[in-house]
Amino acid sequence: MIDKTELWIVIIGLGLGSYAMRFVFYGVIGDRPMPDWVLRHLRYTAVAVLPALVAPLVVWPQATDGNLDAPRLIAAFVTIATGILTRNVILAICLGAISLYTGLYLSG
Amino acid sequence: MSTETTKSLFWQGVRDAAPFLLVVAPFGLLFGVVATEAGLSVFETMSFSIVVLAGAAQFAALQLMVDNAPTIIALISALAVNLRMAMYSASLTPYLGGASLWQRAVAAYFTVDQSYACSILKFELNPDWTVQKRLSYFAGTVAPVCPFWYVFTLVGALIGETIPPEFALDFAVPITFLALITPMLRTKAHVLAALVSIVASLGFAFLPYNLGLLVAGVLAMATGAEVERRTAAQVATEGEHG
Numbered sequence: 001m002i003d004k005t006e007l008w009i010v011i012i013g014l015g016l017g018s019y020a021m022r023f024v025f026y027g028v029i030g031d032r033p034m035p036d037w038v039l040r041h042l043r044y045t046a047v048a049v050l051p052a053l054v055a056p057l058v059v060w061p062q063a064t065d066g067n068l069d070a071p072r073l074i075a076a077f078v079t080i081a082t083g084i085l086t087r088n089v090i091l092a093i094c095l096g097a098i099s100l101y102t103g104l105y106l107s108g
Numbered sequence: 109m110s111t112e113t114t115k116s117l118f119w120q121g122v123r124d125a126a127p128f129l130l131v132v133a134p135f136g137l138l139f140g141v142v143a144t145e146a147g148l149s150v151f152e153t154m155s156f157s158i159v160v161l162a163g164a165a166q167f168a169a170l171q172l173m174v175d176n177a178p179t180i181i182a183l184i185s186a187l188a189v190n191l192r193m194a195m196y197s198a199s200l201t202p203y204l205g206g207a208s209l210w211q212r213a214v215a216a217y218f219t220v221d222q223s224y225a226c227s228i229l230k231f232e233l234n235p236d237w238t239v240q241k242r243l244s245y246f247a248g249t250v251a252p253v254c255p256f257w258y259v260f261t262l263v264g265a266l267i268g269e270t271i272p273p274e275f276a277l278d279f280a281v282p283i284t285f286l287a288l289i290t291p292m293l294r295t296k297a298h299v300l301a302a303l304v305s306i307v308a309s310l311g312f313a314f315l316p317y318n319l320g321l322l323v324a325g326v327l328a329m330a331t332g333a334e335v336e337r338r339t340a341a342q343v344a345t346e347g348e349h350g
Contacts, residue, residue, distance in 0.1 A: 001147050006179045010169050010186070011152070015159035017187045021194035023216035029198075030212075031205035037333070039202065044301045044332030045195040045325075046225060050289050051302045052309035052324035053164065053192075057282045059310060072279050079283050083290025090127045092287035100279055 071103025114244035117237075121226065121248020128222040128253050131284040135163050136257045138280075140264020142167070146174050150265045157261040161220060161254065165189040188322060195325070196224040203231040204246070206239040215246060223249040225288055297339065301332030 034042075058076045060066040079096030086092065136157070143153040160166050169186035177185075196219050204215055226249040231242055293299050305328035312320035 002173045006173060006182075007148065007152060009179055010173060010182050011156050011159055013183045014165060014169055014186050014190075017183070018160055018162055018165065018190045018193060019217060021187075021190060022197050022219045023213065024194060025198040025201040026204060026212040026216050027209070029201050029205060034202060038198075040333040040336055041329045042195065042199040043336070044298065044329045045192070045199050046228065047289065047292050047298045047302045048305050048328030048332060049192040049195060049321070049325040050221075050285050051305040052321050052328065053189075054282045054285045054289070055306040055309045056313050056320075057279075058286075060313075061279065063279070072282075075279065075283060076286055079286040080290055083287050084293070087291045089287045089291065090130070092290065093127070093130055093284055096283040096287065097280075100283070 071100055071107055074103050075100035112241065114240055117241050117244040118248040118251075120230075121245040122251050123248075124226045124230070125222055125249035126252045128284070129256060131280055132163075132222070132253050132256050133260045134280050136260030137264040137267075139163065139166055139170075140261040141267060142264075143170060143261075144265045144268040146170060148265075150262070153265040154258070154262060157258055161217065161257065162190050162193070163257070188319065191322060192221075192325065193219060195329075196221075196228075199228055200224065200231070203227075203242050204239065207243055211243060215243070218246075218250045218254055220250075220253065221285075221288075222253045225292075229292070295336075295339075297332045297335035300335050301328045304328040304331040 058073065059068060061069050061072050063069075064072075075096045078099040079092045082092040082095045083089070139157065140153055143156060144150070148156070156166055156170075160169075165186040168189050169182050172182035172185055173179075197216060200215075200219065204212060207215065223246060227242070227246050230245055231237065237245075289302065293302060305324050308324035308327045309320055312323045314320070315323065
């Protein structure tokens with residue numbers, strides 16, 4: 001059972017902290033120009049952070065207690081391949097999901 | 109291009125972000141279910157989603173509290189998961205920095221994975237958009253995402269029973285993020301940054317408190333920037349000789 005005091009410390013602390021991180025650049029920098037090297041790094045934030053967020057979830061899924069799982073791995077590859085070939089986000093999600101459910105069904 | 113009204117840009121944002129409903133709905137539902145199963149009341153669960161508004165960080169914090177981790181560890185780990193929000197904010201600042209303070213304050217709250225991913229793509233492709241046009245588009249990308257995060261958290265909290273594990277909702281998140289990332293791989297620099305990100309996140313996964321994610325993010329950003337710098341230098345040299 002989660003302690004209620006702890007719960008509210010985490011909710012409020014996480015809320016304030018997350019908001020501060022979201023606001024810091026908008027609020028502090030505003031429309032002042034930023035140096036080229038900063039902008040050059042920022043262009044790659046999305047492709048730098050999102051794969052790092054996803055890769056461990058694909059290789060060590062929580063649902064299988066962190067064991068490599070064929071249906072999930074195949075579904076990930078189907079999603080990536082569809083995304084690269086078609087550049088269609090919805091199609092990639094749908095084919096990935098179909099692949100996952102087919103794989104889970106076949107593997108019993 | 110000049111015929112684009114702020115209203116039509118709002119709806120363009122709505123259309124571009126609408127696919128994320130496929131993720132936000134089950135993910136929000138799942139958070140509601142998991143939170144109530146962990147003993148949170150409906151009010152506490154809703155407070156979590158409204159105050160924090162960040163799926164992955166919410167799940168991380170909740171999981172650590174259920175595992176009886178120290179409060180400070182739960183807090184720091186979840187904040188580390190959310191550190192990418194600072195990078196999103198920094199990345200959008202050149203485009204939205206000219207807005208008024210209250211507009212920036214509101215935009216900051218709604219800067220999430222989905223609104224960022226859609227907006228940065230469109231802002232880079234349309235450098236001639238005014239700040240008001242950008243804000244309209246940004247607001248459009250928020251509309252199909254954030255309100256539904258609250259609504260489906262509530263539905264999940266009210267259902268309050270286990271969704272059968274056969275649905276494998278755990279994998280809704282990775283699949284959606286993967287589908288989102290691949291169209292971003294436009295140049296060699298983007299591809300190499302993503303590869304470094306994957307390898308480093310797995311290689312540094314042993315680091316505690318989600319620090320592996322941060323290390324991988326920083327290394328991958330540096331990789332992308334360096335490849336872009338070298339490619340530009342190469343093109344400049346070839347131009348001189350050609």
